Amino acid sequence: MSDSIGPAILTVEGIRSGYHGVTVIKGLSFEVGAEVFAVLGANGAGKTTLLATLARLIPLTDGGIRFRGEDVSTLQPYETADRGIGYVPQEHGAFPDLTVFENLSVGGMIGDRPREERMDEVLDLFPDLKALAQQMAGTLSGGESRMLACGRALMQDPMLLLLDEPTAGLSPLYVDMFFEKISEIHETKGVGIILAEQNATKALEVADRVMVLSLGEAFLVEGADELTTEQLKEGYRI
Amino acid sequence: MNLDWLDAFLLFGTFQVVMVIGLALLLHLQLGLARIANFGVVGFWAIGAYAFGVLFTKVDWSIGEPWPFLISMLFGTVVAGLAGLLVGWLIADLEIEGVLVGTLGFATVVAILVTTERGLTGGALGMGGLSFPFDIGKTKANELLWFGILFVVVGAIFYYVWRVHRSPYGRLLIAVGDNEPLARSLGKPTFQTKLWLFAIGSAGMGLLGAINGVMVHLLIPEGIGINVTLAAIVGLVLGGTARVWGAVLGVILTVGFFDIVVQSYLPLPRSWYTQAIPVLREMVFGAALIIVLLVRPFGILGDMRRDKLIRSTHRD
Ligand SMILES: Nc1ncnc2c1ncn2[C@@H]1O[C@H](COP(=O)(O)OP(=O)(O)OP(=O)(O)O)[C@@H](O)[C@H]1O
Ligand SMILES: [Mg+2]
Numbered sequence: 001m002s003d004s005i006g007p008a009i010l011t012v013e014g015i016r017s018g019y020h021g022v023t024v025i026k027g028l029s030f031e032v033g034a035e036v037f038a039v040l041g042a043n044g045a046g047k048t049t050l051l052a053t054l055a056r057l058i059p060l061t062d063g064g065i066r067f068r069g070e071d072v073s074t075l076q077p078y079e080t081a082d083r084g085i086g087y088v089p090q091e092h093g094a095f096p097d098l099t100v101f102e103n104l105s106v107g108g109m110i111g112d113r114p115r116e117e118r119m120d121e122v123l124d125l126f127p128d129l130k131a132l133a134q135q136m137a138g139t140l141s142g143g144e145s146r147m148l149a150c151g152r153a154l155m156q157d158p159m160l161l162l163l164d165e166p167t168a169g170l171s172p173l174y175v176d177m178f179f180e181k182i183s184e185i186h187e188t189k190g191v192g193i194i195l196a197e198q199n200a201t202k203a204l205e206v207a208d209r210v211m212v213l214s215l216g217e218a219f220l221v222e223g224a225d226e227l228t229t230e231q232l233k234e235g236y237r238i
Numbered sequence: 239m240n241l242d243w244l245d246a247f248l249l250f251g252t253f254q255v256v257m258v259i260g261l262a263l264l265l266h267l268q269l270g271l272a273r274i275a276n277f278g279v280v281g282f283w284a285i286g287a288y289a290f291g292v293l294f295t296k297v298d299w300s301i302g303e304p305w306p307f308l309i310s311m312l313f314g315t316v317v318a319g320l321a322g323l324l325v326g327w328l329i330a331d332l333e334i335e336g337v338l339v340g341t342l343g344f345a346t347v348v349a350i351l352v353t354t355e356r357g358l359t360g361g362a363l364g365m366g367g368l369s370f371p372f373d374i375g376k377t378k379a380n381e382l383l384w385f386g387i388l389f390v391v392v393g394a395i396f397y398y399v400w401r402v403h404r405s406p407y408g409r410l411l412i413a414v415g416d417n418e419p420l421a422r423s424l425g426k427p428t429f430q431t432k433l434w435l436f437a438i439g440s441a442g443m444g445l446l447g448a449i450n451g452v453m454v455h456l457l458i459p460e461g462i463g464i465n466v467t468l469a470a471i472v473g474l475v476l477g478g479t480a481r482v483w484g485a486v487l488g489v490i491l492t493v494g495f496f497d498i499v500v501q502s503y504l505p506l507p508r509s510w511y512t513q514a515i516p517v518l519r520e521m522v523f524g525a526a527l528i529i530v531l532l533v534r535p536f537g538i539l540g541d542m543r544r545d546k547l548i549r550s551t552h553r554d
Contacts, residue, residue: 055423081425095416098409106409110425156425 006033009160009192010054015063017053023061024049026217032160032194036186038203039196040232041213047196048090050213051162054194055087056080068159082110086158090165090196093149096138100129103137103148107155115155122151125181143174154185160192161185168198175199179206200232241378249378251497253385253453258493260392260446261470262477262485263399264439269471270479271408272435273415275334278325278341279443280466281348282318286444287451287462288365290314292358295367307371311448318444319437326436330429345467353459364458368451381453388449395442400482411435465520469493472523476530492523 008031018024024046039047052058054065056077064073072080081087094103104122108115123130126147132140137148146166153161163182167175183206186193197203204210210227222231261279268274294310321344329340352359359365370380402408413421414428421428451457469492477488496519501511 057419057422076427077422078425078427081423087423089420092417092420095413095420097412097416102409102412105406106413106424109406109410 008033011066013064016061017058034190034192035208036193036206038207038210040200045213048164051164051196084159086153086156086161088149088153088163094137094145099134101133103152104155107152111157118155122154126151143170162194164196182206247502254497255494256392257446257450258469259486259489260395262474262489263395264442265470265474266485268439271411275337276341277338278345279470280462281345282440282443283447284348284462285321286314286318286447287457289317290448291365291368291457304371314448315441315445319441322440323437326433330432364456366456368455403482472527
């Protein structure tokens with residue numbers, strides 16, 4: 001373990017979870033503060049399963065999750081969202097039958113600050129969405145809909161944002177832009193971010209710390225600067 | 239008041255059209271927005287009618303009119319709403335196939351109970367004595383007034399659905415219909431949202447059932463067949479589920495065409511009305527549905543909201 005992360009927002013203790021008898025996450029423990037925390041790992045390593053578990057969409061079979069001091073292990077997803085966990089899934093992160101504007105506005109159903117204020121901030125962060133405001137989300141391009149998914153989650157004013165491969169399958173220019181946005185969200189809003197990624201190079205550029213997942217177990221948790229290529233390769237079983 | 243100009247078939251036909259518009263509007267919220275395929279519409283409609291009828295005719299009321307009538311109406315509405323709560327609770331987390339079977343099964347159970355519970359419902363013989371809560375002279379005048387009341391009720395339903403359509407609640411319903419797992423992480427309890435939607439919709443359907451029962455004066459098991467559900471669904475899908483006016487237009491084109499144009503204005507032999515027409519009606523509805531789904535898959539008033547489906551299938 002490394003780097004002081006400040007007080008932990010999220011504490012994960014020995015969690016196990018999976019699907020219908022298949023255990024994918026096999027006893028993970030880690031802490032995340034107000035930092036960018038990258039989760040790396042090969043295809044099928046369990047990154048998506050881990051994030052969905054943290055968002056409480058997949059039940060725990062063992063272990064516990066504490067968020068800002070509160071045990072959230074048994075809460076419903078809508079309750080964790082209300083506590084301040086924003087979730088952007090790997091796919092289908094926006095509602096296709098709602099316009100861009102309506103998507104942002106359902107995202108902002110909870111939260112105390114005026115919705116317009118939050119909407120302005122999100123549109124400042126992703127100016128491309130402004131021109132698309134009245135378009136149905138189902139007709140957006142892949143990149144546009146990733147921006148919308150992220151903006152929708154930010155409308156909840158989360159303390160912790162779970163981002164599942166936000167740049168998978170997108171053009172290099174877009175990837176660079178999105179990683180800049182991730183740093184910007186973290187720095188300007190002080191939001192903790194858990195970022196599941198395939199793109200190790202990019203993730204290491206923005207991350208404070210890194211966890212390499214391998215077959216549902218944490219291979220290691222390191223400061224992003226300290227991780228060596230050899231360690232990474234070992235984690236990916238290359 | 240001279241009402242000779244008013245043809246009885248025309249009045250009943252228009253009454254049916256407006257009543258089915260009410261059902262289709264309620265279904266619009268469930269099927270059109272939240273994508274809950276409620277195929278048990280007639281079950282809630284019948285529960286409302288029978289609960290009203292049982293309380294109104296079987297109880298020895300010691301208070302004067304109009305209270306027994308009004309209380310019974312409220313009772314029918316509430317019982318249908320409670321049935322909706324129960325059925326909703328059973329189906330809220332099921333996939334679409336489960337919802338279909340569950341709601342269809344519910345309507346069947348209601349039809350069976352109505353036939354077997356003779357003591358309460360009159361069984362196959364039917365339950366009579368459902369009279370208007372007023373008497374302003376001729377039968378036709380009473381019927382016209384009752385039609386006016388139905389019109390006001392359906393108008394209120396239209397206004398409610400219209401408001402929901404453009405409210406945050408309406409957007410939440412669309413979100414739930416689009417992608418329920420994602421909607422769960424929006425911060426609002428989706429299960430309760432669906433449950434309420436089902437309860438409110440069912441209560442409205444029950445009220446319409448009770449109002450219809452009073453118009454026809456007699457509740458019989460044959461009156462609560464699947465054709466009531468079908469009329470609402472066909473009208474809704476035909477008009478398009480994306481817009482509130484879709485339900486209105488679709489029902490006018492289907493039920494309106496049959497119950498008004500065919501029955502009142504076509505010179506058909508009287509013997510057809512009991513045998514041939516109901517069958518013909520189902521056949522034409524089915525054919526209309528197939529044609530519309532082929533030509534305009536998202537209904538006559540369908541718009542971009544559904545066009546994305548085409549696009550996404552191209553992309554995948
Ligand atoms: N719904 C499911 N039912 C059963 N097994 C599943 C389900 N979803 C995922 N799995 C399995 O769980 C394992 C982990 O999958 P997961 O999606 O978490 O991997 P990932 O690290 O996100 O991979 P990728 O980088 O490809 O997105 C895989 O072996 C996968 O086959
Ligand atoms: Mg994944």
